[in-house]
Amino acid sequence: MGEVDHDVIVIGAGPAGAAAAARLAACGRRVLVVERSHFPRFSIGESLLPQCMSHLEEAGLLESVLAADYQPKNGAAFTRNGLETAIDFREKFTPGWGTTFQVERADFDHRLIDGARDQGAEIEFGVTVTAFRADDDHPQVDVVDESGNARTLTARFVLDASGYGRVLARLEHLERDARQDPRTALFTHLEACPVDSSHDREKILIGVHPDDAGIWYWLIPFRHQRASVGVVGETERLEAHGATPAARWQALIDAEPRFRQLLEGARPTRPVEELSGYSADVTRLHGPGYVLLGNAGEFLDPVFSSGVTIALRSASLAAPLVDRQLGGDTVDWDAEFEQPLREGIETFRAFVDAWYDGRLQTIIFHADAPSDIKSRISAILAGYAWDRSNPFVSASRRHLDTLAAICKRQAVSDGPADIANTDSLQSMSDSSTEARS
Ligand code: FAD
Numbered sequence: 001m002g003e004v005d006h007d008v009i010v011i012g013a014g015p016a017g018a019a020a021a022a023r024l025a026a027c028g029r030r031v032l033v034v035e036r037s038h039f040p041r042f043s044i045g046e047s048l049l050p051q052c053m054s055h056l057e058e059a060g061l062l063e064s065v066l067a068a069d070y071q072p073k074n075g076a077a078f079t080r081n082g083l084e085t086a087i088d089f090r091e092k093f094t095p096g097w098g099t100t101f102q103v104e105r106a107d108f109d110h111r112l113i114d115g116a117r118d119q120g121a122e123i124e125f126g127v128t129v130t131a132f133r134a135d136d137d138h139p140q141v142d143v144v145d146e147s148g149n150a151r152t153l154t155a156r157f158v159l160d161a162s163g164y165g166r167v168l169a170r171l172e173h174l175e176r177d178a179r180q181d182p183r184t185a186l187f188t189h190l191e192a193c194p195v196d197s198s199h200d201r202e203k204i205l206i207g208v209h210p211d212d213a214g215i216w217y218w219l220i221p222f223r224h225q226r227a228s229v230g231v232v233g234e235t236e237r238l239e240a241h242g243a244t245p246a247a248r249w250q251a252l253i254d255a256e257p258r259f260r261q262l263l264e265g266a267r268p269t270r271p272v273e274e275l276s277g278y279s280a281d282v283t284r285l286h287g288p289g290y291v292l293l294g295n296a297g298e299f300l301d302p303v304f305s306s307g308v309t310i311a312l313r314s315a316s317l318a319a320p321l322v323d324r325q326l327g328g329d330t331v332d333w334d335a336e337f338e339q340p341l342r343e344g345i346e347t348f349r350a351f352v353d354a355w356y357d358g359r360l361q362t363i364i365f366h367a368d369a370p371s372d373i374k375s376r377i378s379a380i381l382a383g384y385a386w387d388r389s390n391p392f393v394s395a396s397r398r399h400l401d402t403l404a405a406i407c408k409r410q411a412v413s414d415g416p417a418d419i420a421n422t423d424s425l426q427s428m429s430d431s432s433t434e435a436r437s
Pocket of ligand 1 (some may be wrong): 014
């Protein structure tokens with residue numbers, strides 16, 4: 001065994017790795033982060049959720065994010081066939097932050113890892129993890145740098161925050177099928193976008209293809225009139241729209257009137273990129289001497305911008321447990337980490353499934369629901385997916401089924417304008433209040 005010169009090795013310097021490293025270093029642990037790329041580096045995943053903010057605060061990283069002058073975000077707007085609606089996170093049911101930011105990830109991730117270094121973590125860039133040996137007390141990782149120099153590092157605990165690198169999922173044979181259909185995303189950055197002020201820059205805009213509800217769009221405004229714009233759909237359905245990623249992206253933008261209007265004349269600043277097969281899952285999130293954080297464990301789908309929130313949540317749950325275990329306590333990783341983390345992921349999964357099978361689109365575009373129902377849905381979309389006092393967390397699928405069925409029935413019989421004070425929605429609102437009390 002090599003000499004143990006680090007308490008914790010963190011694989012990957014994205015949001016999950018940076019937040020975990022910052023917290024553990026602040027507790028006095030000797031932390032080494034190994035990152036294969038060099039920062040700043042591009043990453044997709046630019047629209048944060050308000051729930052992130054408290055996790056950044058716990059990691060001592062919020063101040064630096066607040067100082068960055070990112071584009072503020074207070075909600076999500078939706079558009080389909082000329083219909084527009086919006087959800088304001090500040091009207092959410094769960095207490096806590098109601099606003100957050102839309103961030104260029106190259107800058108954001110750089111800031112977070114600099115913050116972890118300021119708190120005492122050591123960071124090595126250009127270093128790739130190639131092998132791993134699990135062990136309760138002295139797990140080991142093999143790394144190689146860009147000159148080909150290989151080393152074995154021994155620690156007392158390893159946190160895998162390698163994101164799409166999925167280092168331990170591969171090396172420990174933990175991969176299992178993601179329970180999502182395989183989809184592809186096409187995206188780029190633009191300047192002079194959106195071209196007019198008719199879109200509220202403090203909201204992400206989600207659009208739906210007029211003829212294919214399985215294809216959706218994002219527009220994430222950044223500061224300085226820049227924006228990220230992407231399209232997501234099942235791979236084959238996207239491929240039908242052009243021969244190259246850029247041609248497909250443009251044809252799909254041209255097909256959606258609101259996006260076409262907001263992008264007319266905007267200038268791309270990056271080539272259109274295509275990303276497939278990003279949804280992933282693992283059989284378990286921990287093993288002897290290691291834990292998987294963020295995307296290195298499970299990634300659902302980008303539609304509700306939950307990725308960074310789940311990554312930060314996982315770091316926030318794991319770091320104090322690692323500290324306890326290194327201090328000599330026994331940690332029940334299933335009960336104290338995996339189950340609580342997966343609970344919120346299941347809430348997001350219920351919402352993602354309901355988006356793609358149409359139930360959530362029915363709710364979002366038709367339900368002028370009582371404000372207490374709206375505020376509960378707003379809380380989930382703001383990232384408060386772990387608040388069990390919200391019936392849309394404790395019984396997500398049942399409540400989404402009931403609400404979608406009511407909205408659908410009433411949209412057919414009355415039209416959207418009459419939904420607000422109808423008996424069924426009111427009684428659903430009453431019963432979810434009772435369920436809570
Ligand atoms: P990452 O940010 O991926 O960081 C992992 C790091 O590990 C990387 O820097 C990588 O270089 C490093 N690494 C990998 N392998 C190795 C290795 N072998 N050795 C050393 N280092 C290694 N999330 C949101 O919150 N909002 C959004 O709007 C959003 N939009 C998205 C759109 C799309 C199309 C997709 C696919 C995802 C989106 N996401 C979004 C999800 C978001 O990108 C991820 O959830 C988030 O980046 C996960 O953070 P992380 O820290 O787990 O991993």
